[in-house]
Amino acid sequence: MTAPFQQPGRLVRCPVCADEIVWPDDGKVLVFDEGKRRYETLDAARLSEAKRAGARRGGYIRCPNPAGDMAVHYLPATYADYRDPLIVGLVGAPMAGKTHLLTAMIREAYRGGLAPYGVNTAALDFRRHDDFNEQFVRPFERGTALAGTDSGVTEAADILLVRGPGGHRPVTFFDVAGEDLESTEAMNRSTRYLLGANAVIFVHACEDDDAGSAGAVNPGWSFELAVERLLGVPENAVRVPVAVAVTKSDRMRYVPPVEQWLRAPADGLDAARFRDESRDVYAFLHRRGAVGSLRPFEAFHRCTLHFVSASGGDASPADSSKEQGEQRFVRGVRPANVLAPLVAILAMTGVIAGPEAGKVGLP
Ligand SMILES: Nc1nc2c(ncn2[C@@H]2O[C@H](COP(=O)(O)OP(=O)(O)O)[C@@H](O)[C@H]2O)c(=O)[nH]1
Ligand SMILES: [Mg+2]
Ligand SMILES: [Zn+2]
Numbered sequence: 001m002t003a004p005f006q007q008p009g010r011l012v013r014c015p016v017c018a019d020e021i022v023w024p025d026d027g028k029v030l031v032f033d034e035g036k037r038r039y040e041t042l043d044a045a046r047l048s049e050a051k052r053a054g055a056r057r058g059g060y061i062r063c064p065n066p067a068g069d070m071a072v073h074y075l076p077a078t079y080a081d082y083r084d085p086l087i088v089g090l091v092g093a094p095m096a097g098k099t100h101l102l103t104a105m106i107r108e109a110y111r112g113g114l115a116p117y118g119v120n121t122a123a124l125d126f127r128r129h130d131d132f133n134e135q136f137v138r139p140f141e142r143g144t145a146l147a148g149t150d151s152g153v154t155e156a157a158d159i160l161l162v163r164g165p166g167g168h169r170p171v172t173f174f175d176v177a178g179e180d181l182e183s184t185e186a187m188n189r190s191t192r193y194l195l196g197a198n199a200v201i202f203v204h205a206c207e208d209d210d211a212g213s214a215g216a217v218n219p220g221w222s223f224e225l226a227v228e229r230l231l232g233v234p235e236n237a238v239r240v241p242v243a244v245a246v247t248k249s250d251r252m253r254y255v256p257p258v259e260q261w262l263r264a265p266a267d268g269l270d271a272a273r274f275r276d277e278s279r280d281v282y283a284f285l286h287r288r289g290a291v292g293s294l295r296p297f298e299a300f301h302r303c304t305l306h307f308v309s310a311s312g313g314d315a316s317p318a319d320s321s322k323e324q325g326e327q328r329f330v331r332g333v334r335p336a337n338v339l340a341p342l343v344a345i346l347a348m349t350g351v352i353a354g355p356e357a358g359k360v361g362l363p
Contacts, residue, residue, distance in 0.1 A: 012080045014063045015087050015156055015172040017070040018195040021063060023080040029059030030074065032127055039074065058126055070154060070189060076125040076170075079159070085170040086162075086349055087196050091226040092203030094178030097247040099146050100310035101203055102175045103136040104335035105342050106158055113339050116268050117352045118165045125159040132158040145315035145327035151177040154189045164346065166353035181222040194229050199345045202226070202244045204285070204293040206252055220292015227299045241302040241348030241361055243341035244293060246281055250309040250336065257284070261307040262336040266343070269352055271359035274304050274344055278361075281305035302361035304344040309336040 012023045027045030032038070039060060044052045059077040063070075079085065090098040109121045123129035136146055157175040161168060174197070180190035194200075202223055230236045252258045257280040264273070282305055285293050297303045312334030315327035347357035 010080060012085075013196050014065070014073075014075065015085065015159075015174075015193060015196060016073045016075070016154065017063060017065045017067065018192050019063070019066050021066065024061050024064075029055050029077045030062060031055060031059050060125075060127075069187075070192075073155060076159060078124065079170055082161075082168050082170050084167070084350075085172065086198055086351070087172045087174070087193060088199045088201065088345060089174040089176075089193055089197045089226075090201050090203055091181055091222055092178060093182070093205070093222050095148070096178060096203045096205045096222075097310055098175055098178070098203045099136065099149055100140070101201075101245060101247050101308060101338060102157060102173060103140045103146065104310040104333070104338040106132065106160070106173070107137050107140065108335060108339050109160070109162075109342065113266065114162075114164075114343070114346070116266050117343060117346070119346065119352060120163050122161045122163070123159075124161040124170050125156075128156065129158055129160070140311075140333060143329040143332050145311075145329065149175060149177040151179045152190060153177060153180070154192065156193070162346070162351055164351040164353070166350040166357075169349075169351050171351075178222055181226060184225065191226075191229065194226060197230070198240055199349055200226065200230065200240065200242045200296070201341050201345065202242060202293070202296045204244060204246050204290065205248045206246050207248065220290070220295065223292050223295050227295050231299060237299060238301045240300060241345060242296045242300045243344045243361075244281065244285075244296055244303065244305040245308045245341045246284070246293075246306065247308050247310060249307040250312050251314070252307075253309075258307050261340075262309060264337060264340075266339060269343070269347060269354070269356045269360070271347075271356050274340075274360050277307070277340070278303070278305040281307055302348045304341070304348075304361045306337060306340045306344070308338050308340065309334075310338060312336060 010023050011020050013020050029042050029044045030039040031042045033040045044055045056077045060074040061077050063073050092098045153176045156172045158173050160171045162171050174193045176190040249258050261277050311329050315329050318326040318328045346352045347360040
């Protein structure tokens, strides 16, 4: 299962609109023309094999969205070349730290952070990845606190190609606004992706259960809604593995078990390590009475819990007038343990294979 396979005409569930679509096999791909700022149709069937492969790898198809209920969206032309695409969503209250965590996570994955697990990462959707870098990764590296996510986002944040011992899988990440995750509107477009999600990272900011982070009236509400939406399909309790990331753990750096997990080196998959970390995080959330944040653990068959820090410290208001209103990580960013939830998800979905992976997230 390691080589990509091509099977035109196969049924694929679009990660964006969650419709089942017949993958177009007319040999045409859309290529984005940077000069004209639009997609142009290219008849790839008429090209030499090498050129066709190149055009497909950088090209797109337009999703036919049979239900006609979403804005026009495009998918990488090679999306359907791989079996079992993975759709990973981040769920959490507004300001929980989802966007910073996803940015730190994708950045580390790109920097070869998954190599100890035999996994490498490339962009599947080049345009989307370039946008993600421009909007999130580069500002984050410069120490700029990232802006809040706008309500109404329906597009994936990034689509990666993850090549691991268990095969090659496209991994689509969704990071929508916390406000949308708290919306009870049944057909909210921003949370539509949950219908097709095969893994979820629940993000809990470590101070949420006390003072509550800005905007979070009930920090557990987004978890509760997402859990219930996912369990609308009862098999999901078994089919969908989840990870709970307690982020901003830098604020508790000196609390004994936290420090140890933030500094834990990444050297190959160890199910016992994940079990011990999960036990410590569970105890921590339980002591704090964060009942809502323990819901995913109770609801899903496979779940791991982690202490993470995306930035390594708090942002403070920028002082130069030019950057007014902007927050900065003045000492730069130092992400800690941010890959742990992703590694756990990759193990629980079989991208990282083997007997050790088979034990991750089980009691
Ligand atoms: N101390 C600390 N602050 C963080 C961390 N991650 C995010 N923040 C802060 O938390 C706030 C919300 O982060 P954001 O990622 O936008 O949350 P989202 O609404 O869940 O996407 C921002 O002000 C960040 O500066 C972290 O790891 N540590
Ligand atoms: Mg956000
Ligand atoms: Zn679609």
